[in-house]
Amino acid sequence: MAKAFSTGAIASGKSYSSFMNYSPPVLSAGLVQHALLSGSTQLTILRIVDETGSASLGDIADGLGDHPDAAGAVLVMVDLGILVIDYVGVIDEHALVRRAPSDFDPTSSVSELGARCSGSGVGQSVQSVQASPDELPLPSGIDRMVTSPFAPAVYVATPEARRSLGKIGALARPGIYALIGERQVYIGASSSVGARVAGGQQPIADIKTIVVITDANNSLSDADVLAAERMFFSRVQATRAFSVMNELPMGAAVDAQRYSEIDAFLAQACLTLRHNGLLFAGGTARAVLAGPRNEAGRVGPLRLFNELPNGDRLELCFDDGLVALAARQHDNRWVLLQGSDVRIETAASANSSTRFQRSAWLHAGLLELAADGSSFVTTRDLIFRSGSGVAQFCVGSKGRTRDSWQPIDPDGGLDPNTAALIAA
Numbered sequence: 001m002a003k004a005f006s007t008g009a010i011a012s013g014k015s016y017s018s019f020m021n022y023s024p025p026v027l028s029a030g031l032v033q034h035a036l037l038s039g040s041t042q043l044t045i046l047r048i049v050d051e052t053g054s055a056s057l058g059d060i061a062d063g064l065g066d067h068p069d070a071a072g073a074v075l076v077m078v079d080l081g082i083l084v085i086d087y088v089g090v091i092d093e094h095a096l097v098r099r100a101p102s103d104f105d106p107t108s109s110v111s112e113l114g115a116r117c118s119g120s121g122v123g124q125s126v127q128s129v130q131a132s133p134d135e136l137p138l139p140s141g142i143d144r145m146v147t148s149p150f151a152p153a154v155y156v157a158t159p160e161a162r163r164s165l166g167k168i169g170a171l172a173r174p175g176i177y178a179l180i181g182e183r184q185v186y187i188g189a190s191s192s193v194g195a196r197v198a199g200g201q202q203p204i205a206d207i208k209t210i211v212v213i214t215d216a217n218n219s220l221s222d223a224d225v226l227a228a229e230r231m232f233f234s235r236v237q238a239t240r241a242f243s244v245m246n247e248l249p250m251g252a253a254v255d256a257q258r259y260s261e262i263d264a265f266l267a268q269a270c271l272t273l274r275h276n277g278l279l280f281a282g283g284t285a286r287a288v289l290a291g292p293r294n295e296a297g298r299v300g301p302l303r304l305f306n307e308l309p310n311g312d313r314l315e316l317c318f319d320d321g322l323v324a325l326a327a328r329q330h331d332n333r334w335v336l337l338q339g340s341d342v343r344i345e346t347a348a349s350a351n352s353s354t355r356f357q358r359s360a361w362l363h364a365g366l367l368e369l370a371a372d373g374s375s376f377v378t379t380r381d382l383i384f385r386s387g388s389g390v391a392q393f394c395v396g397s398k399g400r401t402r403d404s405w406q407p408i409d410p411d412g413g414l415d416p417n418t419a420a421l422i423a424a
Helices: 039-052 057-063 070-079 110-120 159-167 193-199 222-239 256-275 285-290 352-364 387-395 418-423
Strands: 026-028 031-033 083-086 096-099 152-157 175-180 184-190 209-215 312-318 322-330 333-336 367-369 376-378 382-384
Touching: 031 039, 039 057, 039 070, 039 096, 057 070, 057 096, 070 083, 152 159, 152 256, 159 193, 159 209, 175 193, 175 222, 184 193, 184 222, 193 209, 209 256, 222 256, 222 352, 256 285, 256 352, 312 387, 322 387, 333 387, 352 367, 352 376, 352 387, 382 387
Parallel strands: none
Antiparallel strands: 026 031, 083 096, 152 209, 175 184, 175 209, 312 322, 322 333, 333 382, 367 376
8 A cells, every 4th residue: 555644734643554454556547446436526525625725524534425434535546646635633524635745655665745735835744654463462371473584585597697696686695506417416595596506616517497595584694504504515415316516515503403493494395396396306395395304424223222322432521520431443533432421511612513512413313402401412313424523513612532532441430320221
């Protein structure tokens, strides 16, 4: 509906707001198209107003005779910027109606209109404010929950149109992208994703399709898209339909709630790609929405509760009573054993990958809060590439290295709960 304004000198500061239960009016070929306004009704209203330059709402109602809603008909013309109405307090039969100034623009801002009307003896114009249903106050005892801040916007381009992506204003914001070939795909991210794709030199030949994903609300931060890049990489890799050309991205430090919001954002985008036959065509739609529980190769096989893992079994004690157990199977494969403690807080020195992984595994249920609330606890055996990496993950800082792990003494160990932890 067009914006309505009050321009009366005696009503300066009073705003007229239309809440009529009718469809929005349309002005076509000079005639108002609306249920309350026939052509003859429009002519009658304007004739009454033009006789003296203005007319009260009561006089117009009298002139319209048996019209079912004379005031409503006038307010329709006010909504369209044909008329203006002056009133004090409430609109009644004494409200004064006049033609709008010739340069009156009902879509202009309040300040512009005030400047235009100030020399004509008319008071300051005030823009009406109509509350949407979502903005109206709720009854006592009722709250509206905040949902996800993200709304995915998915763009698809041919290789020939690649350079044009940099010209799209809606892509001058953080986002992720995929360059899709016959059997290969390259995943990337940028703080200005359109320009990045348009000017990039990514190492992939024979690109068939380009996909760009961003947030229609522009709520993604630079850290969000770095996390989304790693999550999208894992989703594509899990399909095994394409060979992902780049290495696993680092991700970024996002908390568990933000991780879940980004995951839901990606789920919607991935489902869109599936419906359009671009990616995620195999399996079920439910699997596309859920995504993989973990990155490939990060969760060890299930063990019986009394089965010891292969390799050198080591122990890390920290934070006055927290204990983590690991099995070093070879230099590039360390297994953090199920039931190990993980410090809840992370220090500033912890790298982004460590923080990202904590949020990812909390989201997946591979970490959970200990019964006494003193730590997180691993619910499965988790795989790491190095002893320093698993130590940093457990402690939440770079203060521990591979040498921090100590062999478990078969005659009792460094901690009285060691045997129970191994059997967990």
